[in-house]
Amino acid sequence: MRYILAGLFVFATVTTASAVELGDAERGYAFAEENCADCHAIDRGDYASPYFGAPPFSEVANVPGMSELALVSFFQTPHPTMPNFIVPADTVRDLVVYIRSLRK
Numbered sequence: 001m002r003y004i005l006a007g008l009f010v011f012a013t014v015t016t017a018s019a020v021e022l023g024d025a026e027r028g029y030a031f032a033e034e035n036c037a038d039c040h041a042i043d044r045g046d047y048a049s050p051y052f053g054a055p056p057f058s059e060v061a062n063v064p065g066m067s068e069l070a071l072v073s074f075f076q077t078p079h080p081t082m083p084n085f086i087v088p089a090d091t092v093r094d095l096v097v098y099i100r101s102l103r104k
């Protein structure tokens with residue numbers, strides 16, 4: 001799984017270059033910085049979420065069985081603390097690619 005071993009930059013390059021455009025980890029990160037970082041620890045290896053109870057993204061990424069599909073379906077349901085929080089579909093793909101890139 002070279003995606004996991006490769007750095008974020010390489011990961012983003014690989015996804016951009018591949019035929020199937022799933023999402024863009026860098027865009028996902030930028031969106032997360034703006035919209036998620038108030039509650040979630042979003043950086044690789046950061047396990048201290050600002051909001052108690054919001055799982056750090058590095059933890060989410062490593063939950064067994066947390067597949068792309070599981071993440072995508074999570075974003076199709078209302079966010080627990082934020083019922084009106086809608087993430088556009090394109091951005092969901094970016095976020096999922098970013099979160100998956102945090103896998104150990």
Ligand code: HEC
Nearest residue numbers: 032035036038039040051053054055060074080081082095
């Ligand atoms: C207002 C604070 C807040 C913001 C902002 C927020 N979240 Fe959350 N998020 C939470 C809390 C609290 C939970 C845990 C809820 C639970 O487990 O019942 C959660 C859960 C999650 C989960 C589920 C993890 C799991 O194990 O099921 C994901 C994925 C997630 N958030 C992603 C995001 C993303 C991506 C953003 C930004 C687009 C975001 N969150 C913004 C508070 C927030």
